[in-house]
Amino acid sequence: MLPESLILSALIFVIGTMGVIVRRNVIIMFLCIELQLNAVNLTFVSLSRYLGIDGQVFVFFVMTVAAAEAAVGLAIIISIFRHYGSVDVDNFRMLKW
Amino acid sequence: MSNINLIQETGIGEGWEPLLPGLIILLPLLGFFINGVLALWEAKKSAAIIREGNEDTTAGLNSSKAHSWPGWIGPGVIGVAFVLTLINFVRMLEGEASEPIIREYWTWMATGSLEIAAAIQIDQLAIIMVLIITGIGFLIHIFSVGYMHGDPGYPRYFAYLNLFIFFMLILVMGSNYPVMFVGWEGVGLCSYLLIGYWFDQEEKASAGKKAFIVNRIGDFGFLLAVFLLFTNLGTFDYGSIFARGEEVFEYGGPLVTTITLFFLLAAVGKSAQIPLYIWLPDAMAGPTPVSALIHAATMVTAGVYLVARSSLLFAMAPVSSAIVAGIGVFTAFFAATIALKQYDIKKVLAYSTVSQLGYMFLGVGVGAYTAGFFHLITHAFFKALLFLGAGAVIHSMHYALHQTHKDWDAQDIRNMGGLRKCMPITWITMWIATLAISGIWPFAGFFSKDEIIWMTGSIAGADNAPYPGLYTVYWVMALVTAMLTVIYMTRLMIMAFHGMNRTGSKEFGHLHEAPKHMWIPLVVLAVFSVIGGWINVSKDIQQSFLGGFGNIPMAGWLHHWLEPVTESAHHIQEIHWGAISHSAPLGGGEVAWGALSTTAALIVLIVTVWMVRSDKISVATEDSDPRGLSKVIYNKWYVDEFYGHIFIRTLQRLSKFAWRIVDIKIIDRSVGIVAGGMRALGWLASLTQSGQVNTYAFIFTVGILLIFGIVIF
Numbered sequence: 168m169l170p171e172s173l174i175l176s177a178l179i180f181v182i183g184t185m186g187v188i189v190r191r192n193v194i195i196m197f198l199c200i201e202l203q204l205n206a207v208n209l210t211f212v213s214l215s216r217y218l219g220i221d222g223q224v225f226v227f228f229v230m231t232v233a234a235a236e237a238a239v240g241l242a243i244i245i246s247i248f249r250h251y252g253s254v255d256v257d258n259f260r261m262l263k264w
Numbered sequence: 265m266s267n268i269n270l271i272q273e274t275g276i277g278e279g280w281e282p283l284l285p286g287l288i289i290l291l292p293l294l295g296f297f298i299n300g301v302l303a304l305w306e307a308k309k310s311a312a313i314i315r316e317g318n319e320d321t322t323a324g325l326n327s328s329k330a331h332s333w334p335g336w337i338g339p340g341v342i343g344v345a346f347v348l349t350l351i352n353f354v355r356m357l358e359g360e361a362s363e364p365i366i367r368e369y370w371t372w373m374a375t376g377s378l379e380i381a382a383a384i385q386i387d388q389l390a391i392i393m394v395l396i397i398t399g400i401g402f403l404i405h406i407f408s409v410g411y412m413h414g415d416p417g418y419p420r421y422f423a424y425l426n427l428f429i430f431f432m433l434i435l436v437m438g439s440n441y442p443v444m445f446v447g448w449e450g451v452g453l454c455s456y457l458l459i460g461y462w463f464d465q466e467e468k469a470s471a472g473k474k475a476f477i478v479n480r481i482g483d484f485g486f487l488l489a490v491f492l493l494f495t496n497l498g499t500f501d502y503g504s505i506f507a508r509g510e511e512v513f514e515y516g517g518p519l520v521t522t523i524t525l526f527f528l529l530a531a532v533g534k535s536a537q538i539p540l541y542i543w544l545p546d547a548m549a550g551p552t553p554v555s556a557l558i559h560a561a562t563m564v565t566a567g568v569y570l571v572a573r574s575s576l577l578f579a580m581a582p583v584s585s586a587i588v589a590g591i592g593v594f595t596a597f598f599a600a601t602i603a604l605k606q607y608d609i610k611k612v613l614a615y616s617t618v619s620q621l622g623y624m625f626l627g628v629g630v631g632a633y634t635a636g637f638f639h640l641i642t643h644a645f646f647k648a649l650l651f652l653g654a655g656a657v658i659h660s661m662h663y664a665l666h667q668t669h670k671d672w673d674a675q676d677i678r679n680m681g682g683l684r685k686c687m688p689i690t691w692i693t694m695w696i697a698t699l700a701i702s703g704i705w706p707f708a709g710f711f712s713k714d715e716i717i718w719m720t721g722s723i724a725g726a727d728n729a730p731y732p733g734l735y736t737v738y739w740v741m742a743l744v745t746a747m748l749t750v751i752y753m754t755r756l757m758i759m760a761f762h763g764m765n766r767t768g769s770k771e772f773g774h775l776h777e778a779p780k781h782m783w784i785p786l787v788v789l790a791v792f793s794v795i796g797g798w799i800n801v802s803k804d805i806q807q808s809f810l811g812g813f814g815n816i817p818m819a820g821w822l823h824h825w826l827e828p829v830t831e832s833a834h835h836i837q838e839i840h841w842g843a844i845s846h847s848a849p850l851g852g853g854e855v856a857w858g859a860l861s862t863t864a865a866l867i868v869l870i871v872t873v874w875m876v877r878s879d880k881i882s883v884a885t886e887d888s889d890p891r892g893l894s895k896v897i898y899n900k901w902y903v904d905e906f907y908g909h910i911f912i913r914t915l916q917r918l919s920k921f922a923w924r925i926v927d928i929k930i931i932d933r934s935v936g937i938v939a940g941g942m943r944a945l946g947w948l949a950s951l952t953q954s955g956q957v958n959t960y961a962f963i964f965t966v967g968i969l970l971i972f973g974i975v976i977f
Contacts, residue, residue, distance in 0.1 A: 196957070196958075256956070
């Protein structure tokens with residue numbers, strides 16, 4: 168069971184990472200970040216079977232942080248959209264300076 | 265006497281105990297602070313008046329409190345200091361101490377093996393200097409009350425003057441070289457401040473700068489000499505240096521010669537000798553009492569004091585001593601020739617001062633430390649008197665020309681003439697000083713100058729004289745210079761005081777005798793110009809008709825008095841030079857040459873009176889330009905121009921090179937290249953900063969993978 172679940176979580180993580188790197192739509196990028204987080208969660212859960220309950224406890228923390236992050240992140244995305252009428256990340260290069 | 269006995273019983277001091285020596289120094293400083301505060305207050309007030317655009321009230325300022333107080337405080341503190349000095353001097357006379365009294369107040373610097381104490385030392389040499397500084401300083405302060413009356417900077421003037429006395433006292437009373445150096449620098453500062461006292465006139469301000477910069481060269485020599493002393497002896501104190509100098513240094517060795525030559529450089533700068541004398545004539549831009557105090561009686565003699573103080577070191581370096589004497593006698597001669605053709609009354613006196621300082625250098629250079637110092641004392645009297653007299657004349661001339669709105673030069677002796685009718689006291693006292701400086705018996709200058717010349721001749725004939733031929737040349741030059749002195753001083757007196765008045769009939773009515781607090785100092789100084797020489801009459805002269813057949817009181821006193829300071833130097837000299845001769849290089853004893861020189865001086869004086877036809881002199885504005893040799897002398901042998909060409913132009917070219925080539929082309933350019941390189945690097949690095957979040961995420965991921973890779977494998 169373990170190798171399979173670890174391979175799955177690695178696949179999901181790579182998909183998430185590639186999504187963040189390749190896609191330009193902020194919402195998609197955001198979803199991909201969620202994918203990465205959940206891939207990590209899956210790893211925690213699968214390993215907790217062998218290494219003790221700590222991994223499962225940690226998953227709850229990650230979910231909490233992810234929820235908070237989603238709330239803040241979506242709010243920012245909405246306000247960006249209201250301001251510029253677009254969520255294409257190529258239009259937002261203010262991080263340069 | 266009871267006090268002294270008490271001290272001896274309790275064993276506090278050796279023979280005598282100084283009374284409040286620190287207070288002598290602190291009183292002038294106190295005066296400086298009070299006058300300085302008044303000056304600042306005054307400046308604030310007049311600035312407010314100028315701001316309001318009401319300039320008429322500046323006249324009202326002169327009578328304000330700020331203008332009457334400094335006139336009391338300035339001379340007052342110096343007067344009290346003088347009285348204290350006098351008390352100490354009298355106690356010292358009774359006490360007969362051979363060891364100097366040293367007072368250590370606190371440790372000034374302490375690092376490693378170096379420890380310098382803020383300490384003062386009173387010995388036979390210092391107390392005489394302090395007497396001159398406070399005594400003549402007091403008289404000049406009183407004179408200044410009259411001379412500077414009505415000047416808008418009155419409190420500032422007295423503040424500077426008090427500060428000068430303070431630093432001068434530190435210079436002579438310090439018990440080690442660093443403390444002396446503090447005074448040395450301090451008097452230089454005050455000299456600068458007072459030369460440029462009327463700083464709103466550019467020429468006077470730059471004269472102050474010139475004095476300061478030229479003095480810097482000398483100060484550099486002072487420091488190097490002191491550092492060399494420290495590296496070889498590990499101490500700065502006079503006591504330990506002179507106690508151990510004889511064993512540490514080798515007689516005539518290169519080390520002691522180097523040290524003394526650096527000291528000589530310092531002395532040459534401060535005492536205005538060739539080649540650094542050029543600042544002193546320009547220093548006449550300051551108020552005349554300043555010229556009398558700083559540039560005639562006290563500060564410029566600091567170089568002579570330095571040599572006399574370090575007499576042991578100079579005695580051990582015959583080469584340096586010969587150079588000291590050579591510089592002295594050559595300066596004496598050279599400056600005297602310039603004085604022959606000057607028309608500014610103060611310029612004549614300035615070159616005369618340079619010349620007389622040359623005599624002092626000759627004295628200390630030939631090892632006659634007492635004679636050189638003796639001339640310092642008598643010169644302080646008669647030269648201060650001459651300057652103050654000149655001040656009185658200028659004061660009167662200035663007033664007269666101001667009254668009639670004539671724009672003539674108040675200091676040009678061609679514009680004077682016949683002043684004896686208007687200012688008899690100034691006239692008589694200045695003649696006394698002239699006779700004294702001319703070395704005419706029995707005035708003060710005769711005894712001091714004659715002793716220097718005589719000692720020069722005697723050294724030339726000593727058993728093992730180092731350079732007998734050289735000293736004979738010095739001797740002849742000194743004799744010739746003595747005659748030149750008579751000529752230029754007599755010429756000055758005749759042109760200023762005798763014959764017909766050339767100022768103008770309307771102006772003549774305005775010429776007046778100096779007020780009371782100006783002529784009283786003149787009279788006091790005149791008295792000392794007569795009797796001042798009687799403190800040191802050599803044995804031969806004392807017993808002859810020149811010494812009143814042994815009737816001059818106190819004869820030989822100074823020589824005996826200074827023995828504790830100079831005896832070790834004289835001792836070294838005796839060992840190496842042998843007995844000095846008792847006849848001049850051309851034969852003849854001291855009495856004969858003394859009588860001869862005073863007779864010659866008198867004859868030259870009479871001839872000069874006859875030669876200077878005051879009715880043939882035309883006033884400055886109508887006078888034709890001098891021609892031939894007179895022109896060269898009138899232009900001071902073009903030394904200033906020569907220095908301007910050699911040093912100043914070279915420096916300017918060097919500065920231009922440093923500016924155009926070194927600074928702009930090399931330094932600026934290399935800085936520019938470095939900056940440009942940095943900018944290019946930054947541009948390269950900025951390419952990675954696209955602002956695209958995806959790129960960042962990619963780099964981030966790659967980075968993490970790399971780190972993992974490194975950690976795992």
